[in-house]
Amino acid sequence: MTTKEEIMEELKEGVINYEEDRVKDAAQKGLDSGYPALELIMDGLAAGMEVVGDLYDRNEYFVPEVLMCADALYAGLAILRPHVPKQSGQLNAQVVIGSIQGDVHDIGKNLVKMMFDVAGWEVHDLGRDVPLEKFVEEQLRTDSEVVAMSAMMTTTMLGMKKVIKMIKEKNPNVAIMLGGAPVTQDVAKLFGADGYAESAGNAVSEGIKMISRLREMQKK
Ligand code: B12
Numbered sequence: 001m002t003t004k005e006e007i008m009e010e011l012k013e014g015v016i017n018y019e020e021d022r023v024k025d026a027a028q029k030g031l032d033s034g035y036p037a038l039e040l041i042m043d044g045l046a047a048g049m050e051v052v053g054d055l056y057d058r059n060e061y062f063v064p065e066v067l068m069c070a071d072a073l074y075a076g077l078a079i080l081r082p083h084v085p086k087q088s089g090q091l092n093a094q095v096v097i098g099s100i101q102g103d104v105h106d107i108g109k110n111l112v113k114m115m116f117d118v119a120g121w122e123v124h125d126l127g128r129d130v131p132l133e134k135f136v137e138e139q140l141r142t143d144s145e146v147v148a149m150s151a152m153m154t155t156t157m158l159g160m161k162k163v164i165k166m167i168k169e170k171n172p173n174v175a176i177m178l179g180g181a182p183v184t185q186d187v188a189k190l191f192g193a194d195g196y197a198e199s200a201g202n203a204v205s206e207g208i209k210m211i212s213r214l215r216e217m218q219k220k
Pocket of ligand 1 (some may be wrong): 046049050052053054056057063064066067070102103104105106107108109111112148149150151152153154155177178179180181182196197198199200201203
């Protein structure tokens, strides 16, 4: 019998040491043992990627290692993701999501996407390195109330401000949420966004708050 902590450690270590097979085995073992898939993703895979971030910051890992770690994380996610139960969504909400132009970082964005998805939202995922106008076009095409953008670099982050301006000019009845490592509550406010969430864990509740405010305003 393997304990939950042991499985979490296996997932974490598998990501850190870019061992895809180890991650896949641990993910399967976690599911077979009946542990919640969402916990295995967040406390195992994502926690491992956080350590990878530290190793990269300390120049112990470089881009090739980090890419392999990302592959290992995605291999685990492919197994676990279908087992995250969908909540019954009564909100009837849609969100457009993507990583901003110039930014290929998409792990965090994909976790946020998953949280919206399991919460019952209709998610329109534009992927990564998304041209600024594409956010505007997709919002108009889908009539989504929320647009969520991710940036992991201080340089690419600036594109978000432009998107906010472009969207608000065309349609003020859209709530825009920002996230990603360099983004803070203050930055989001400065850029004119309607919401910010620090992690995937609180993105949905922030989205719900934004939609409630938007719908209240529309009633007036
Ligand atoms: C993985 C990684 C990569 C991978 C990306 C793989 C992939 N498919 O995503 C690869 C190797 C490709 C890569 C490349 C590069 N990277 Co890089 N990378 C990272 C690293 C190590 C981890 C990021 C990560 O995945 N974290 C794990 C996830 C789970 O966390 P997260 O992304 O922060 O997301 C969470 C929250 O931020 C939030 N969130 C995220 N998005 C959103 C969106 C919304 C709407 C909301 C509400 C919340 C939210 O929720 C998430 C989950 O809780 C970071 C270091 C770090 N400490 O962050 C550097 C880092 C982001 N990279 C950096 C750099 C410089 C680069 C390169 C330029 C390196 C190079 N010389 O080529 C290239 C740039 C490529 C490009 N044009 O985008 C810098 C950016 C510096 C800066 N501040 O501008 C960092 C910070 C490293 C550093 N300290 O220098 N990188």
